Amino acid sequence: MPSLVNMEVELAVKGFLIDQEKMVEVVERMTKELKMGLAKDTHPRAVIKCFVTYVQDLPTGKERGKYLALDLGGTNFRVLLVTLLSQTDIHITSKSYEFPSTLMTGTGKALFDFLAECLAEFCKENAVENDNLPLGFTFSFPLQQQGLSKGILVAWTKGFNCEGVVGKNVVQLLQEAIERRGDIRINTVAVLNDTVGTLMSCAFNHPNCRIGLIVGTGSNACYVEKTVNAECFEGYQTSPKPSMVINCEWGAFGDNGVLEFVRTTYDKVVDKVTPNPGKQTFEKCISGMYMGELVRLVVVEMIGRGAMFVGDSSQRIQQRWSFKSSYISDIESDGPGEYRSCNKVLHELGIIGSQEADKEALRFICEAVSSRSAKLCACGLVTIINKMNINEVVIGIDGSVYRYHPKYHDMLQFHMRKLLKPGVKFELVVSEDGSGRGAALVAATAVQSKPKM
Ligand code: BGC
Secondary structure: OOOOOOHHHHHHHHHHOOOHHHHHHHHHHHHHHHHHHHOOOOHHHOOOOOEEOOOOOOOOOOOOEEEEEEEEOOOOEEEEEEEEOOOOOEEEEEEEEOOOHHHHOOEHHHHHHHHHHHHHHHHHHOOOOOOOEEEEEEEOOOEEEEEOOEEEEOOOOOOOOOEOOOOOEHHHHHHHHHHHHOOOOEEEEEEEOHHHHHHHHHHHHOOOEEEEEEEOOOEEEEEEEEHHHOOOOOOOOOOOOOEEEEEOOHHHOOOOOOOHHHOOHHHHHHHHOOOOOOOOHHHHHHOHHHHHHHHHHHHHHHHHOOOOOOOOOOOHHHOOOOOOHHHHHHHHHOOOOOOHHHHHHHHHOOOOOOOHHHHHHHHHHHHHHHHHHHHHHHHHHHHHHHHHOOOEEEEEEEOHHHHHOOOHHHHHHHHHHHHOOOOOEEEEEEOOOHHHHHHHHHHHHHHHHHHHO
16 A cells, blocks of 8 residues: 555545455356346346347458448547458548537437438548448447347437437437438448447457457447347347347446445445436446546545645536546556656646645545456456356457556456456457447448348
């Protein structure tokens, strides 16, 4: 324990420190919930929904062609044109569109009109507006899929809350918005979760990839299950295909109260100020949308008690969501006794001239929040690997937390090793462009399997 950190701060973060015993308990509880999501009779009341994705084929490496992709669900909205030329030659043109935050809580019509507008602009810029290209729609929210190109939105997450979309088929909403414009010809052939895109993209180069994980604004994982176990798939006993990708939607784990033993008072405060209180409990302990706010709440409490930043007044840190999760990655990037990135963060927050002890305390709080995130994520992955009952697996991962936090990969690996049965081998691989390449690969599957239907 760093000597510069005072007792008050140590006490405040205590709740974030989960030991091995608690992690084993998380795995146990999560295993139960995962099984409930998969089984037909318990699915309706399960919190980890384990949605069937209708993706039954992993890439062969032989997929070719030109596809459009839309990516909605993180901090940016993107449109992509993906050309699969060979296994090593994939051409991607993409454009990110600034996503007005008012759209996140406006009407569904405004949202889909905006998506169609960006898509039209992009298609015209790339001269493909009349090509009737197949489109893969990466829509990273819980969808109850009824086919590869039909998905009913179950709930919004990650701060989105657009009216009139829950309960609707989002592919139809997109297609209608495209048709309202009438200036482009597009064929939406698949809708997919970002975890599935991540899995597919990674599997294109790593044939042993069986899990896709996102630790970014939100958090979730998907994995390859035996079709016979995917009981919510109508053809689970008759399908000729042995596998089915399952979108766990693990973010909702704990919504029934089983995670209270790893939650803190700070988690409860964060939860209350989100548009979806009581929902996405596991995600709110793990993902980038919430980590910064958790740190901020601890810091503000410490300031209030005179335990940190005494004499430094900052208005900014008192504002909700002002502490970005990327600050945690920055602060933890500094070497021991170094505060270069930390100083930058403090400067941005308007905290000037703080003591070394304050900076140590801040780092200590960041570490407490990020290591709990990595531990819980490790629990989730171990739950899935145990369920799959395999001895070797590659896990494709994307998301800003995993990518930019300097120790996340190592922490994840360390805790997984401690939790997994001896002899189980795994590899954590950054997956490149799941929502582009991955979406194109799913769209390719859809196009190829069409004539047989
Ligand atoms: C959504 C998931 C998504 C995850 C990562 C969660 O909030 O419910 O569908 O995969 O975020 O983007």
